[in-house]
Amino acid sequence: MKQYKLRCAYSLDCENEFDKSYYYTHVEAMTAEDLHSKSRIAAELAVRDVQIDSLIKQIMYYTNESEAEVEASLPQFEVS
Numbered sequence: 001m002k003q004y005k006l007r008c009a010y011s012l013d014c015e016n017e018f019d020k021s022y023y024y025t026h027v028e029a030m031t032a033e034d035l036h037s038k039s040r041i042a043a044e045l046a047v048r049d050v051q052i053d054s055l056i057k058q059i060m061y062y063t064n065e066s067e068a069e070v071e072a073s074l075p076q077f078e079v080s
Helices: 009-014 022-032 038-063 067-072
Strands: none
Touching: 009 022, 038 067
């Protein structure tokens, strides 16, 4: 199974429950900060992964749900 799917940028920015521009904000920040190499981008993604895993563990603790239950409740986005 591939780790990276072809995502629809429109759904990331226009069809999320928070009414925020996630994709465009990242593109702009990466361009402004000269973040073009795969290694630097992967390092940023790894930091986010650690933060997300920590938040999932906290949700599991407070809700007594399994990791699978918590992940199933997260927003799902269109794959093109």
